[in-house]
Amino acid sequence: MRRRHLLLAAAMTIPLVASCTASSQDTSERTVVLVTHDSFTVEQSVLDKFKADTGIKIDVRKSGDAGALTTQLVLTKSAPIGDAAFGVDNTFASRALTEGVFAEYKPADADKGPQKYAVDNSGRLTAVDVGDVCVNVDLAALASRELATPASFEDLADPRYKDLLVVEDPATSSPGLAFLMATVAHYGNKDWPNYWKRLKDNGVKVVSGWEEAYTQEFSGSSGKGPRPLVVSYASSPSAEIGTDGKPRTAALLDTCFRQVEYAGVLNGAKNPDDARKVVDFLISEAFQKLVPESMYVYPVRDGVALPAAWQQAAPRPESPSTLPVEDIQGNRERWIEQWRTAVRA
Numbered sequence: 001m002r003r004r005h006l007l008l009a010a011a012m013t014i015p016l017v018a019s020c021t022a023s024s025q026d027t028s029e030r031t032v033v034l035v036t037h038d039s040f041t042v043e044q045s046v047l048d049k050f051k052a053d054t055g056i057k058i059d060v061r062k063s064g065d066a067g068a069l070t071t072q073l074v075l076t077k078s079a080p081i082g083d084a085a086f087g088v089d090n091t092f093a094s095r096a097l098t099e100g101v102f103a104e105y106k107p108a109d110a111d112k113g114p115q116k117y118a119v120d121n122s123g124r125l126t127a128v129d130v131g132d133v134c135v136n137v138d139l140a141a142l143a144s145r146e147l148a149t150p151a152s153f154e155d156l157a158d159p160r161y162k163d164l165l166v167v168e169d170p171a172t173s174s175p176g177l178a179f180l181m182a183t184v185a186h187y188g189n190k191d192w193p194n195y196w197k198r199l200k201d202n203g204v205k206v207v208s209g210w211e212e213a214y215t216q217e218f219s220g221s222s223g224k225g226p227r228p229l230v231v232s233y234a235s236s237p238s239a240e241i242g243t244d245g246k247p248r249t250a251a252l253l254d255t256c257f258r259q260v261e262y263a264g265v266l267n268g269a270k271n272p273d274d275a276r277k278v279v280d281f282l283i284s285e286a287f288q289k290l291v292p293e294s295m296y297v298y299p300v301r302d303g304v305a306l307p308a309a310w311q312q313a314a315p316r317p318e319s320p321s322t323l324p325v326e327d328i329q330g331n332r333e334r335w336i337e338q339w340r341t342a343v344r345a
Contacts, residue, residue, distance in 0.1 A: 031057045032271055032278045037069045037087035038062045041294050042287075050281055056274045066092055066174050066261070074099045077267065083275035086128060086263040086282060090322075091177055093119045093262060094329035102264035103272065107280045113302040114283050117260045119325055125262035128282045131297035132234040132317045133178035134256040135165070136249050138220030141228035152254050153186055156199065156229065163203035165229040166217040171336050173209045174259070179231045180339055181328065182257035185321035189331075196342040206343060220249040235296045238307070238314040247313035256320035261297070 040060065047058050061082060063069045070092040073085055077099060088096050096102060097119065106123030107114075117127035135156065137149055150156055156165055168176030183192045205227065207213050216223045218230035220240060234256055240249040263282050265275045281287055288299040292307055298316050306316070 029057055030055050030271070030274055031059050032084060032274045033059045033061060033082035034278060035061050035063055035069065035073065035082035035085045035266075037066050038064060039295060040086060042290065043294070046287070046290065054274075054277060054281075056277060058278060067177075070096050070101075073101045073266070077101050080266040080268045080270075082266055083269040083271045084263060084265050084278050086261065088125065088262050088264075089174070090117075090119070090258075090260045090262075090325055091174070091181070091328050091332065093125055094325040097122070097124060098329070100267055103267045103269070105265045105276050105279065107276070107283055109280065109283050109301070112283075113300045117262075117300060119262070125264045126279055126283060127260050127300045128263050129261050129291050129295065129297040130300055130316075131259045131261070132251075132256040132320045133175045133182065133231065133259060134234045134251040134253060134317065134320075135179075136214075136218070136220065136230050136232040136236050136251050138218065138228035138249055140248060141219045145228075149250065149252075150229070151252060153183065153195065156255075157195065157202050159202065161202065161229065163205075164227055165199070165202075166205045166207060166213045166225075166227045167199075167231045168210055168213050169206050169208055170339055175210050175231055175233070177332075177336075178257040178259050179255075180335060181323055182255060182321045184331075184335060185257065185323050193338050193342040196339060200343050204343075233296065234317050234320075235292070235298070235310065235314045238292075238309045238312075239296070241309055241313060251314070251317075253315075253317045253320075256317045258317075258320040258322050260300075 040062065051057050063072045066087055066089045069087050073096060102124035104123050107126055110126055114127040119125050139149065142149055147160060150161060155161065167179060170177040170180040183195055187195050205217065207217060213230050214221055214232050217225040217227050219225050219228045234251040234253065237247040237249045237251055240247055242248050263279050265272055265279060269275050283301055285301060285304065288301040288304045291297055291299040292310055
C-alpha cells in the first residue's frame with residue numbers, strides 16, 4: 001500500500017505466520033482463514049458483527065503486497081495456508097489462475113457490479129475493489145513555482161517539470177508497476193521505453209515504494225518533501241483536504257491505470273463452505289460501503305455512493321488505462337527489465 005494512507009495504520013493488523021495452516025484452526029468454532037495483502041484494513045467491530053450474524057470467525061492473516069501474496073499462494077497451493085484469499089490484483093491474477101490457486105465459485109451478487117471486472121468466465125476470482133494509480137500533484141507548490149498543473153504523460157517529460165516527479169520502482173512496488181503499465185498502454189510496446197528515457201533525462205526520482213514516495217519525497221503530504229509530483233492514487237486527494245475544505249492535491253486522471261483486487265476460495269480449503277460466505281460478505285452492500293474510507297479504494301458494487309470528500313476531491317476516473325491480464329502475465333518481467341535498462345543505464 002505500501003500504498004495506503006498512514007491514517008489507516010491504527011486499524012486491525014494480524015501478522016501472517018508462515019508455518020500456520022488452515023488445519024491449525026480452533027475446531028470448537030467455525031473459522032475462515034482469510035489470507036490478504038498488508039493493506040487489507042477493516043474495523044474489528046465489522047468482523048465481530050459478521051461473526052454474530054453468521055457464526056463464522058474471520059481470521060485475517062497478512063502476507064505482503066499483491067505480488068508477495070500471489071507468490072505465497074502459489075508456493076503453498078498443495079497445502080493452502082487459508083480458506084479464502086483477498087488482494088490478488090489484475091497484474092498477478094493470471095498467474096494465480098494458471099497455477100490453480102483458486103476454486104470455482106461465483107457469488108450470487110457477482111452480477112451487481114463485480115462481473116464488470118471479471119478476469120475470465122470461470123468465476124474463480126471475484127472483484128472486490130478498484131484502485132486507480134495516477135500521478136498526484138501538489139497544487140500550491142506548483143503555483144509557487146508559477147507552473148501550470150500538468151495534464152498528461154507528455155507534460156511530465158517537459159523540461160518545465162524537471163526534477164519534480166518521484167515514482168516507485170515497478171520491481172518492488174505495486175503502484176510503481178501499475179504506472180509502468182500505464183505508460184505501456186499509452187505509448188505501446190515499441191515506444192514506452194523511450195518515454196522512460198525522457199523521464200530519466202528530466203530528473204525523475206525512483207524510490208522503492210509508495211510510503212517513501214508519498215510521505216517523504218512528495219511535498220503535498222505529511223512529509224513535506226521536495227517534489228510536487230508523485231505516483232499515487234486517484235483517491236489520495238481525499239486525504240489531503242485543508243482546513244478551508246478544499247483539496248490541496250489533485251490526481252491527473254489522464255495518467256491513471258486501473259488496479260482491480262479480487263477475492264476467491266482457495267483450492268483445497270479446509271472450510272470451503274464458510275469461505276464462500278466470506279467472499280459473499282466482501283461484495284455485500286454493507287462491506288462495500290466501508291471500502292473507500294477503510295482501504296482508500298473504490299467499491300465495485302453498483303449503487304454504493306462515495307463519501308462526500310471523495311465526490312469533491314477523488315472522483316472515479318472515467319477512462320483509466322488497462323491491459324489484458326494475459327498481456328501482463330506474458331510480459332511483466334520483460335517490461336521490468338526493459339524499464340531497468342531505460343532508467344538505470
